Amino acid sequence: MITPGHGSRRHTGIGLARVDTMLSPDQLLQAADRFGTPLYVYDASEIDTALKRVRDAFPGARIFYAMKANSNFAVLRRLRAQGVGFEAVxxxxxxxxxxxxxxxxxxxxxxxxxxxxxxxxxxxxGATFVIDREEEVSLLPPGARVLVRVNPGLPVSTHDHLATGAAHAKFGVPLQGVVQVFSAAREAGLQIRGLHLHIGSSIRDSADFGVAFGQLTTLAPQLRELGFGQLEVLDVGGGWGLRADLPGIAAAAREAQSAFGARELWVEPGRYLVALAGVLLTRVVGTKRTARSFVLCDAGMTELLRPMLYDAKHPVTPLWDAPERHVYDLAGPACESGDVLRRDVELPTPSPGALLAVGEAGAYGAVMSSSYLSRSRPAEVLWDGGWQLIRRRERPEDVWAAEVEPESGAVSY
Ligand SMILES: Cc1ncc(COP(=O)(O)O)c(C=O)c1O
Structure with missing residues (x-):
């Protein structure tokens, strides 16, 4: 857990003195011993807690989990059992x-x-499709249920790679084109349910949502004129930072909902539901000094890509203690200079085999792991009153399983 107001936090009493989950250091050490490292560990109760926070902030709204954040069936089943739907991309x-x-x-x-x-x-x-560009109108079968995704063309407080609602992003229909798409969709016999918006991910300033929803409502008079006086659905996407002001975002969303007379409000959180539930456990392989001091770990960019892709700064907790502390860069095992999990972390002097917990790793962690360098993707385990292995560690032969050996004498073109 990170912030006050996000529930209680269990202190490790060692090292940086905190981990981002309710799991204790002893439990994490036990998981690493039993399942090996690198290892993704999830705390099921944290997923439930996050879901409750969303439900409390958006009473009555329908929640569609953006499964891109973590599509392990154990996570999907848990959320579905609590009435959550899915966004598939x-x-x-x-x-x-x-x-x-x-x-x-x-x-x-x-x-x-x-x-x-x-x-x-x-x-x-009979799923609901999100139309992302006008050409899709002719690709969908008549009668298909659709939302039209709007790109409000706004900069937001996040990394550029995550700013999906920016004018230069590839997503959605620019505001000025939305009415045309509504007309085309109606002509094609599609069942128009409403509007969709997702302005980005890991958004730091919750006020960005209010600005975007406000832009969206400028469409209301034009849609009314076209005969869409009352929409069935307003889907305001996800993208909430882990410290987001959910009640504030919800209030802005409700305003937009009423501007369109929309009967249902839909939300699509991904990261918010699962990030805090997950920790990536990695063991220290050794240390090294160049112009900088490195702690070399058995996990890196192939296990957790976010630091490299988005410059993401995940909290790191050492599960050991030592009298001296130094500042290190945490690097992974890949032959890539950018393979750094976190720079400038103060740690007690490490020894090989010591365990590090990389927090906020439940979202866009395991799902983005790769077999680059023929590395085996890590195992995933869920704590739900006991450990459940929910994805076994890949074996080398899993990595090459889909490769086909050309038949001898085959002609290639
Ligand atoms: C359309 C859409 N909805 C929802 C999400 C979930 O975003 P987040 O995980 O930041 O909540 C994404 C993520 O990129 C998305 O593209």
Whole structure:
């Protein structure tokens, strides 16, 4: 846990004296011993706590979990059992909803360049599609249920790679094109349910949401003129930072909802629901000094890409103590200079085998892990009153399983 008001926090009493989960250091040490490292560890109760916070802030709103944050079936099943639907943005994510047996009204199909398979499978299910560009109107089967995604063209307080509602981003229909898409969708016989907006991820300043929702409502008179006086749905996306002012965001969303007379408010949190529940455990391999001092770990960019991709700063907690402390860069094992989990961390002098907990790692952690360098993706375990292995560590042969050996004598073109 991070902030006061986010519930109680358990102190480790050692090192940096805190981990970002209710799991104790002893439990983390036990998990590392039992399942090996690098290891993703999730605390199921933290997911429930985050969901409750969302429910409390947005009473009556429908929650569609953006499963891109963490699509492990254990996480999906837990959320679904509590009435949460899913947003799927790839054929694979949609396949996960089908595997779970989700009904159409539990699923939103989104993405800027959907495949034929997504249109077909989403339509068979009766899912709601998010139209991201006008051409999609002719790709969807008549009768398909749709929202139109608006790009408000606003800068937001996050890394540029996460600013999906910026004018230069590839997402959504610019404000001035939305009315045209509504007309085209109606002409094509699509069932228009409403509007969709997602302005970015890990947004630091919650006031950004109010500004964006305010921009959105400028569409209300034009849509009314077109005969859309009352929308069925307003979907305001996700993107909330972990310390977001949810009640403030919810109040702004409710205002926008009433401007469109929308009967339902939908939200699509990803990171907020799962980030704090997860910790990446990594062991110290050794230390090294160049112009800087490094602690070399057994996890890096192939296990947690966010520091490299978004310059993300995950909290790091050492699960050991030593009389002296120094400032180190935490580097991973990849042969890439950018493979640094965190720079300038003050740590007690480490020894090989010492354990580090990298916090806020439940979202966009395991799902972004890769087999680059033929590294095996890490295992994932869930604490729910006992340990459950929810993804086994990959073996080298899992990494090359899909490769095909050319038949001898085959002609290649
Ligand atoms: C359309 C859409 N909705 C919801 C989300 C979830 O965002 P976050 O995990 O920041 O809440 C994303 C993430 O990129 C998204 O693209």
């Amino acid at each position: 790839s054929p694979g994510e949609l396949a996960r909803t089908r595997f779970l047996g989700c009904a159409g009204d539990e699923v939103i199909v989104n993405g800027p360049a959907k495949s034929a398979q997504e249109y077909q499978h989403g339509a068979e299910m």
